């Protein structure tokens with residue numbers, strides 16, 4: 226593993242002091258900002274996440290804010306998911322596509338009000354696409370990045386910890402909905418969501434000044450719950466089938482190839498810029514699609530590049546995320562496979578930087 | 593210095609195998625791709641760059657390609673620099689601004705033909721802004737990222753090395769112009785440019801398959817010139833006043849604040865999206881501007897965040913890049929300072945993460 230040179234361009238977050246005090250061991254860079262990847266070890270972090278509760282600095286999930294009379298119209302231009310039935314207080318996982326139907330991002334859209342939205346982005350400067358579209362179509366809408374840094378509280382004891390800091394009513398928040406809750410006299414959007422399958426919340430922390438006081442309060446309240454600093458876990462998110470933009474898909478891929486067809490209402494999402502391009506693939510289905518896979522043998526090397534996947538002597542896909550699973554005692558992986566070879570049980574060959582391995586297509590993800 | 597977790601999202605380059613074999617010690621992430629920052633040490637790399645010749649993997653300088661009848665019109669929409677007199681075969685350093693005049697990037701524009709351009713970008717997904725504008729204004733132009741990875745050859749012996757691989761006529765290429773040169777039966781755009789003040793070339797390597805053969809040929813041809821693998825040098829680029837987008841400026845800043853007013857023809861750049869917003873600042877001048885500065889005392893800590901700068905007890909600016917200069921025996925720095933305190937010789941206080949230092953505004957950069 227190489228060392229990373231610090232610079233202002235790789236932005237610190239309002240929680241970085243807490244993350245460092247908690248002993249962060251490695252980072253990735255996501256939206257030009259530091260995202261912790263390891264505290265104790267990927268394996269120890271994994272077991273702890275599945276049994277206790279963790280506080281994650283996910284400030285890198287930057288928000289693109291839309292404000293103004295054309296905000297809802299602009300939001301619908303960006304995604305093939307039909308947003309007409311979406312009420313304020315709801316979060317939607319939305320594929321964002323360009324005019325060819327290629328994925329530009331896979332964020333969570335947060336509807337604060339009819340004329341005010343946050344788009345909680347994955348790793349691409351979606352702000353620039355949204356600003357370009359708003360300008361080109363001369364929409365009446367303000368588009369910018371607010372001072373909001375999400376803090377995730379994840380794991381089976383997340384409800385208990387959150388109730389101690391925000392009150393018992395936080396337990397009533399339903400999946401992918403949010404409520405407003407108070408801390409030190411300020412209101413926070415808190416949603417039941419997060420980049421793990423262990424359950425929990427995301428606090429949209431508005432104002433960098435309140436970040437460390439909230440961080441400290443969560444750790445103080447959770448001492449007997451064994452609360453720890455954590456981060457999205459490379460193994461747990463693969464088991465759960467949570468995709469990573471830039472790893473598992475790029476702008477070359479349609480949402481349907483990513484298995485996100487269920488978030489596309491191509492018939493009714495009127496106004497979506499990529500709608501025409503997606504109509505055919507929505508009807509006929511994609512030629513390749515994301516699959517859960519296992520890779521045999523012991524621990525794979527780090528998946529730092531796309532690994533070609535072969536079937537019957539031809540390239541039929543690639544694996545883009547892979548890691549050893551302590552719970553499943555095998556390497557769990559996410560790949561894109563052509564339809565000729567995507568059926569569950571198909572045995573394939575995968576070319577890692579350290580040589581060939583056998584891979585098997587799974588019926589689905591693990592979680 | 594923290595460790596970086598490898599993933600496909602932090603893209604390797606076509607030269608990464610060569611970079612690793614040459615013993616790279618640290619990276620940064622730039623345009624979601626790995627950029628080497630240190631080989632022997634920042635100081636040793638610095639002295640070598642100033643005395644010999646280095647080959648730099650600057651694949652992270654990704655290209656945004658514009659093709660089609662509206663390519664030139666689109667290019668002018670992006671920048672306040674007047675492009676009417678620009679002939680094919682020329683490179684222009686161009687500020688890119690949004691509708692408020694805020695900098696979105698500071699790339700090199702390469703005019704291949706009237707209807708074909710490359711924009712060699714700094715660290716932001718300019719592709720998304722350009723695609724959004726092209727779509728919103730319904731322009732007849734294709735916008736995408738081609739398989740082009742620049743390789744820079746920098747240092748006083750760059751001409752000698754390049755002549756051995758591409759022939760003597762490469763010496764005739766003028767500053768910020770390019771020619772087409774052959775290697776192994778393929779043609780390459782080669783410009784006299786690069787992110788150092790030591791002179792040299794940039795080879796726009798088209799096709800990942802030819803990358804390592806060219807890399808190897810340059811090292812073989814340059815053995816007696818003491819050619820080494822190198823990278824943009826944090827100290828040398830500050831001495832030279834080469835700005836770094838995301839470090840020294842963001843979309844909060846106008847080109848005039850960045851000292852890039854000489855690249856703005858706000859009166860004549862008709863069609864530029866940010867022109868109206870820039871007219872007033874072009875006439876009246878900015879309220880704050882980039883300055884070269886020295887910071888007293890011994891080696892400063894790494895400038896991993898903006899350092900507030902104080903004058904007369906008030907915040908009057910910030911320093912965003914700083915490093916110890918072996919040749920000048922002081923800390924060299926780049927900062928943004930308000931006009932009340934920007935005169936050469938003004939003594940200011942700067943707040944680093946390790947405490948306060950004294951800083952002095954310089955009459956200009958060093959190179």
Ligand SMILES: Nc1nc2c(c(=O)[nH]1)N[C@@H](CNc1ccc(C(=O)N[C@@H](CCC(=O)O)C(=O)O)cc1)CN2
Nearest residue numbers: 286318331332333345346347401419420427467468
């Ligand atoms: N704020 C927030 N912002 C984010 C992420 C997040 O994590 N939370 N993660 C990244 C975006 N990608 C995802 C991917 C998956 C999910 C997700 O949660 N998917 C669930 C539920 C989807 C649904 O049913 O609506 C699933 O099981 O697939 C959310 C964001 C970046 N931005």
Ligand SMILES: Nc1nc2c(c(=O)[nH]1)N[C@@H](CNc1ccc(C(=O)N[C@@H](CCC(=O)O)C(=O)O)cc1)CN2
Nearest residue numbers: 653685698699700712713714768786787794834835
């Ligand atoms: N391909 C290429 N692409 C690039 C860079 C590069 O380095 N070369 N660097 C980044 C963009 N930023 C700059 C900053 C400075 C210069 C530069 O070279 N400036 C000279 C000359 C400017 C001029 O006179 O036109 C100067 O002295 O200021 C070029 C790109 C990213 N993309």
